[in-house]
Amino acid sequence: MEAVTAPGKRIIMMCMAVAALLVSLGVRAGEAAPTAGAPAQELGRGFSAVHDTSYPQFQPVLSDPTGVFALGFLRVNSSLLDIAVLHLPSAFPLWRAIPDRPAPWSAAASLSFNGSLVLTDGATNQVLWSTPAAAAGDRAVLLNTSNLQIQSSSSPGAAWQSFDYPSDTIVQDQNLTSSAALYTVDRRFAMRLGSHYFGLYIEPPPSTSRGVAPAMYLKHTALEAKAQIEIGPNGAPIYARVEVDGFLGMYQKEGPPADVMSFDTFNHGIKAFRRMTLEPDGNLRAYYWDGSGSRWALDYTAITDSCELPTTCGAYSVCVPPSGRCACLANATDGSGSCAAAETGSSGLCGTTGGEVGGLYWTVRKQGVEPVNKELLGFEHAPSAEDCEARCARNCSCWGAVYSNGTGYCYLMDYPAQLMVAADERRVGYFKVRSLEEEKASTGGRAAAGVKAALLAVGVALVVAAAAFGAYRVWDRRRRTEAETMRQMGTDGDGLSPGPYKNLGSFSSVELSSSFNSFRR
Structure with a gap:
């Protein structure tokens, strides 16, 4: 009997352990259970996984059927x-949630699924990130394309998918539409689609975005196929897609692409997993996974001239081609080695009169410079450099102007001076600079002016009060003298006779004169 009981106990314990594992991984009855320690291949309602800090970089939670891709907790910047x-x-992240309020890697966080995917800070019970509640479903799966989907048994399509919300990367067969964009992780740069083109942009900092426009520094236009793209209110939005044959196609409808931007391996017969990434330096690059070499092989680089990259020299600086050497527009730095600090003000570049106002910004004039992206800027014809400068000075959204004495073109910039390159001396630049020090000085000046105005108001109020008090004392003394005079003449205490007003006529003119003159003493 003892020999039979011991194995029975072991079987019961094993069943209980398997059941606990199924519950912890969110596997419903009838579904295949993952092997111990392996991520699930489907998350059902009620699933929850607790962040385990013993994983050094990545804790997998959900896997695709091939085991090539996984969803899980990722450690970024060593601490988040x-x-x-x-x-x-x-170990390359193809998609990231990027919460608005990131938690530290040490946080007791959890990822749960109850129709929506939700990342929660366990210590505060605060939701750090979630998929929309309106896009709820019955299960979450990761496809062998790296697409994370929330699916519903009542609908054939995906209720929500990560392919519609890219971070900095799109992979092959993923559509980038005009309703989405690629952003670098720090959101300094963006890739967006226009009516028949895509562009790369310098994004203004969120805290200083008022009065600052995104600066386009690259534009790829479907020139040869523009006639095939219907532009206007009746035209459908375009979309871009990385194709396995080695190109980025631009489409307006399914079928042959309206534009082909070829990679280095275009039509080379290389069939491999491909991605295109907007990288931290602002460049757009494409890669394919070289399985034999176990590396990402570079297949396309959008910008090959270093002076055309916004990160080469930064704001308020000049890049000298072809060396890529940098110099400051104003021959001064902010102390950290960077040229004059970027804008911090958000109230625009005009005062109440609509013109240049001291304290809001200071100006820099420089010969021999021009915007490297001048073809992407609007320009006007101007008779002189002085006229071009005046147009920017009067414009509340203008941050700089460059005049070409050769063509008479006046290029106006609606963003702080960036992407400036050395040119011949016929190019003359005029730039507005709002640095942190200027903003503080401007704020301090306004505060000092406010204090002075308050002190002046207090002084005026004291003088007025003193004058009023003196007048009151004179009036009160005269009132008492009049009352005493009236009492002596037999009137009542308010200075008026109890009889009719006509009785006042009984006083002689001398008496009346004497009586009223008493008020003037």
Whole structure:
């Protein structure tokens, strides 16, 4: 009997352990259970996974059927926590949630699914990130394309998918539409689609975006196929897609692409997993996974001239081609080695009169410079450099102007001076600069002016009060003298006779004169 009981106990304990594992991984009855320690291949309602800080970089939670991609907790910048879809052979994040309020890697966070995916800070019970509640479903799966989907048994399509919300990367067969954009992780740069083109932009900092426009520094236009793209209110939005044959196609409808931007391996017969990434330096690059070499092979680089990259020299600086050497517009730095600090004000570049106002900004004039992206800027014809400068000075949204004495073109910039390159001396630049020091000085000046105005108001009030008090004392003394005079003449205490007003006529003119003169003493 003892020999039979012991195995029975072991079987019961094993069943209980398997049941607990199924519950912890969110596997419903009838579904295949993952092997111990492996991520699930489907998350059902009620699933929850707790962040385990013993994982050094990535804690997988959900896997695709091939085991090449995984969703899980990702450690970023050595100390922060994010949710990401990783390409496991390279540990490269193809998609990231990027919460608005990131938690530290040490946080007791959890990822749960109850129709929506929700990342929660366990210590504060605060939701750090979630998919929309309106896009709820019955299960979450990761496809072998790296697309994370929330699916519903009542609908054939995806209720929500990560392919519609890219971070800094799109992979092959993923559509980038005009309703989405690629952003670098720090959101300094963006890739967006226009009516028949895509562009790369310098994004203004969120805290200083008023009065600052995104600066386009690259534009790829479907020139040869523009006639095939219907532009206007009746035209459908375009979309871009990385194709397995090695190109980025631009489409307005399914079928042959309206534009082909070829990669280095275009039509070379290389069939491999491909991605295109907007990288931290602002460049757009495409890669394919070289399985034999276990690396991402570079296949396309949008910008090959270093002076055309916004990160080469930064704001308020000049890049000298072809060396890429940098110099400051104003021959001064902010102390950190960077040229004059970027804008911090958000109230625009005009005062109440609509013109240049001291304290709001200071100006820099420089010969021999021009915007490297001048073809992407609007320009006007101007008779002289002085006229071009005056147009910018009067314009509340203008941050700089460059005049070409050769063509008479006046280029106006609606963003702080960036992407400036050395040119011949016929180019003359005029730039407005709002540095942190200027903003503080401007704020301090306004505060000092306010204090002076308050002190002046207090002084005026004291003088007026003193004058009023003196007048009151004179009036009160005269009132008492009049009352005493009236009492002596037999009137009542308010200075008026109890009889009719006509009785006042009984006083002689001398008496009346004497009586009223008493008020003037």
